[in-house]
Amino acid sequence: MSDTLLKVRDLKIGATIYPPGEKPKDIEIVHGVSFDLAPGKVLGLIGESGAGKSTIGLASMAYGRGGVRITGGEVWVNGRDILKTGLRDVRKLRGGEVTYVSQSAAASFNPAKKIMDQVVEAAVEQKKFSRKEAEERARTLFAKLGLPDPDNIGERYPHQVSGGQLQRCMTALALCPEPDLVVFDEPTTALDVTTQIDVLMAIKEAIRDTGVAALYITHDLAVVAQVSDDIMVLKMGNTVEYGSVDQIINNPQEEYTQALVSVRSIEHEEKAPTPDPVLSVRNITARYKGTQFDVLHNVNVDLYPGQTLAVVGESGSGKSTLARVITGLLPPREGEIEFAGRTLSPDLKGRSREDLRELQMIYQMADVAMNPRQTVGTIIGRPLEFYFGMRGGEKRKRIIELLDEIELGEKFMDRYPAELSGGQKQRVCIARSLAAKPKMIICDEVTSALDPLVADGILKLLLDLQKIEDVAYLFITHDLATVRAISDNIAVMYQGKVQRYGGKSKVLSPPFDDYTDLLLSSVPEMKLGWLEEVIANRKMESAGN
Amino acid sequence: MKNIPVSALIGLFFTALYFLGAIFAPLLAPYGVGEVVGDVWEPASAEFLLGTDNIGRDLLTRMIYGGQTTIFIATAATVLSFTTGSILGFIAAEAGGWLDQAMSRFVDLIMSIPTLIFALVVLSVMPVTIPTLIVVMGLLDSTRVYRLARAVAVDIEVMDYVEAARLRGEKTTWIIFREILPNALSPLVAEMGLRFIFAVLFVSTLSFLGLGVQPPAADWGGIVKENKDGIVYGIPAALIPAFAIATLAISVNLVADWVLNRTTSLKGGRG
């Protein structure tokens, strides 16, 4: 037996794509990747979307998703090339020697069957354990993974447990047959940040205790640094850099890896409050139509001209509801909003054109924030036309100025949104809001759907534009790294209330309240051993349990 | 207009052929529509290209005039169902609230009876004339257009770009005509093809049952009815109009399919 569990050599993977209105095309998406994994070790595969990391992970089970095919190379598992053995042997491998944990446990569990049936299925089918032994083992794993009521949770159906719990059940499912290798495919990406850390810790301990080897796939270098022994950085189906965790994090050689390591290290000097806020949110309490409980309770925040207020919180904290109240889409039950020295009508209909012009909004999904039937020129030109009555050459000149400001340029004028990349789309949305010459822009999770490096570019652009245009941002996000990068003031929201509010340095320095402590300590940091430190210093249990 | 698939070309060709035939019927038809020119069920000959019908009228002439009637009724019913359905659908989506509820529940009610049964019930008391047929078919069918138009509009309504337009302060007319309509058009146009086919089949079925276009006027369903007794004697005259209906419907379907594929691929690179 060799000391290499998984040996991948010159792996090439192809896919068939269907461009609209053309014949289907075969393209190569992974161009010759090689790596080794020893028993009990963890290799992190990291890259942005399109890097081919999930595809490589599934290839180690000889599986191609959709139209994906392995076109060349070798994948050796326990001393045999699984690309050369027949389907029957591959089936013995899957679910026995190699198992898989997907990003969305909610979709990966069969809704019609009990959790226990699904967790033990592979172990029993592969004749690793009898049904009884497998169930016993599953209960042990449930306990080890920190699931509540480990003896009975298996009797529930997938929809009866929470997202974070289901993700742990999926890990139990993968570990139950005592595999040699587990492929973790972004197992914590869909979770809230305070839940993520618990699942991450559970996975890490399970790997350590069972001595299983793992491929850990993620786009988040800080996360993978906590669990891996080695890291492979991938970009567009090619290996960029491959080395030990220590080397990749502390001494990256390639420019791309350096960029990934230093992502979100934008420096931004906190500005002092000025006497007159541009926006004052006063005692806002709000609820959605037809519901019985308030999603916002007595919220008070101020935003100063030319500054950034970051509103940070997890899903369900009410941060996006606050944006809807400020824009007038959801009139509050109580409280009022002062903007540029005047009290805004609670309802959108009661607001003047000037109110609307001075208060703009940028959305999370740039894809659906632009009419797919309008060109970039039309999209940016409409506010110019609508608010300033600009026409013809004058309008065109201004559109080009704005396109230059967002670093795209005149050639983008006649393109349609579908022809742009994610980052470019978000830039066009920024230009559209700037076209109105607003005093303030609400940015609702504007970087969450983007890859880290692209998101960084957008944040830098926003900061530069703030200097030029002297515009204030109300920045809504769940990501504390983003908050650190751009805010002057911070409001931490939890269950519809402002938990902590003030200048950046004050909010981010101790003493903390319990929730802020939990939230701050949950953000993965780009350093080794961070996870253990945090778990050791925890004050409050996370809400995801 | 390049890259038209062969199927769509065939569809376009036959659709155009049938429509031109309908428009220029009096110029093309060799005989008068009710003119008895030969024996009963004469086979095809140089004189009567498709033979004669059950009382000795030229079948080709009947077919050409029949096509005119069928296509006219189907087109008029489609236009009626389409305008009524899409306008009401858009209004319901944009207005929301009780108006939307009332209209949608009413449509649910009408759609809970098979269309043919409903039409038969109504036609049992209404005078069976061409305008009645158009109105009954058009209104019954508009329920389907209404549902589609409303669903499409509701989908677009929740898009952030519509919200962005509202926050900009745009008027409702701008939102309907510039933001919603351009994005709703392609599914609706493709649906129009399907509604037309349905109207052709429906009016033919009614006429075949003797409850549609009344003799001596000709329409394809009626010609099938007139000649159906010939089938048992091995005379296939009834099959000719039936084939005409099928080829027209298939042709329009091919075109509609192509329009739908073309426009969905236009709509957004990555869906």
Add this chain to the structure above:
Amino acid sequence: MSPVFKLLAQRIALSLLLLLLISVVIFAGTMVLPGDVAQSILGQSATPEALANLRAELGVNDPPVQRYFAWLFGAIQGDLGTALTSGQDISEALASRFWNTLFLAFWAAVVAVPLAIFLGLLAVRFKDRWPDKLISGVTLASISIPEFLIGYVLMYLIAVKLRWFPSVAMINDNMSLFEKLNAIALPIAVLTLVVLAHMMRMTRAAILNVMQSAYIETAELKGLNAFQVIYRHAFPNAVAPIVNVVMLNLAYLVVGVVVIEVVFVYPGMGQYLVDHVSKRDVPVVQACGLIFAAVYIGLNMIADIVAILSNPRLRHPK
């Protein structure tokens, strides 16, 4: 179990309400519309006295609400009134025809449903290859072809040219089951063709939808073979959509049967309805319309009930 029970009760109540409303619509549709029943029965040349007599006989002079309730309570008790044209009791005349229609629809379903599901599975198995393409081609054609064309083509080829089966489908009570089936073989074939393509395509879509779920991938990555994946993981989730497909198509069959009965001169309810529409015999039309609507609503209700019963979220609430 209580949320399921509540939903089921709601769904059944909704169907009954729907049926009640439909009865109003059918009644109003035949009474309030501008056509004068008496005039249409007697024709343009009728004398005013004859018209007045007929109107009195029809009860046209009573207020519509009163007539509606009289009709409705009669219908609930099985009394559908008498036919204007023949003076026959409608319930009596309909009884045998109703069973004949069900007999035809039943056997069409017996042939069509398994065949359609089998072919739908075949299309999934050979997705994007020729069997699948053939199926979508046939579907396109079949929604474009009027039912009576299929009827006459089969009649022309099989009954007239090949003489395998009779061209008209006359049945009576003295015939054995085999004789009856022989008589209705052609109508069954036509009805099967009419619903087959639709049912196939919808079955295909329903199964593909399930097969594309992430939990199917999970199952494959457990090393299960194709049969285990389908039997253990796809099937439990595909039952509801397939039953739904079947019910919707049976409802469609109810309409198809009207035309096919006329084509093959089959003594069922559809032909009876069509006959009396041309004779403008309003009570018969109302009765038939109500029965067809009830069957249609009932089938749709069964489809929804199966969907509710097979939804694990409802069967096992939090």
